[in-house]
Amino acid sequence: MPKTLARLTLSLGLVLLSGSLAAAQVVLPRTLELNAKEMEQNGFIVAQEALQLAQFQQFQEALARAKLAVQLAPQAHEIWALLGGLYLAVNQPQEAVPALEQSLKLNDQNPGAYFNLGSAHFRLGQYGASVRAIEQGLALKPEAKEEWFNLGNAYLKLGQKDRAIEQYRRSLRLDRQFWPAYTNIGLVLYEQGNIRQAAKNWEQAADIDPKASEPKLALATALLKLGNEVKALQLAEEALRLDSRYGTVEFQRENLWGDRLVADTQSLLAKPPLRALLTQLQRDQSVLPQP
Structure with a gap:
């Protein structure tokens, strides 16, 4: 967020x-x-x-x-x-x-x-x-x-x-249901190299709010690093469909993502299915009527 x-x-x-x-x-x-x-x-x-x-x-x-x-x-x-x-x-x-x-x-x-x-x-x-x-x-x-x-x-x-x-x-x-706090704890832990614990925090955030794009995409990146590419691709697709802005480095930085997470997420998004999805979502966004 x-x-x-x-x-x-x-x-x-x-x-x-x-x-x-x-x-x-x-x-x-x-x-x-x-x-x-x-x-x-x-x-x-x-x-x-x-x-x-x-x-x-x-x-x-x-x-x-x-x-x-x-x-x-x-x-x-x-x-x-x-x-x-x-x-x-x-x-x-x-x-x-x-x-x-x-x-x-x-x-x-x-x-x-x-x-x-x-x-x-x-x-x-x-x-x-x-x-x-x-x-x-x-x-x-x-x-x-x-x-x-x-x-x-x-x-x-x-x-x-x-x-x-x-x-x-x-x-x-x-408030144990305040999911942004879990998300940001995960951001810190990931940069410290504690990928598994970061993933647990993002999973908890995503469970609290299934429509939150940020923890899903971060979790997808962590899962890819942990060797679960199938689940990572699935979650990343869900996250991008919820909010495609998280596919951009600029928006990730705006939301306090660190160097390691940004770089690893770009590696995930370079996967052909996700690269194609991002292109499609950007195309769809460009043809939407302007307010």
Whole structure:
């Protein structure tokens, strides 16, 4: 699965938007003589509109309203957090960082803001900063299983593989059915040469979610190395039909696959039946109508 710390908390504690302000459907007054309280109230109304747009995937429109909302209510940490989350939604992590930092300056008790700050730093390749932000969020919300997983990803990018596995196992202690953690433990073990144990983790992930392409293709690669080519070809075909993107090195790298696994998977995909299948799937994809 994509490993861009992609869980976006757009609500980010916008509890103050509930009640009368959340239900308000008003147009901003045209008068220039708004007092500070009225401006803040209007800021929350505009922020609620932004949140509603975001829920319908209209992120650019939501972002424009969130920018206005922070101008109207510059002391509202919830709105700065929303703005930061929306910058992430439109893939602008550089802009997300100062917005989220401003939110945390106003209120350092919002775990969602820390988590999104960690995501922004991760996307920017600032893995040490990502670790620090996620750990601060987990200190406030230790039951966030996906964030232990994301923390493991950041440690993995730092080359601290044992610490990465520790975090993945923390997420599994919270949810034994969280298959991405099994998958990434397998990624680490494979690079360490522990192919059989990696295969067990991928098998467990695939059993939890039979429609997950990633663990199936990784398992297929491991089985080929272990001498079971028939089963490897079968699983690889299933995986590619589920998501052919995993047939590309670029997508494998994006999902934190290491050098050994990438190279071995390319050897698997070079097998004539799989090479033909990939060609067919790419051809089919190219003739699909564009959205």
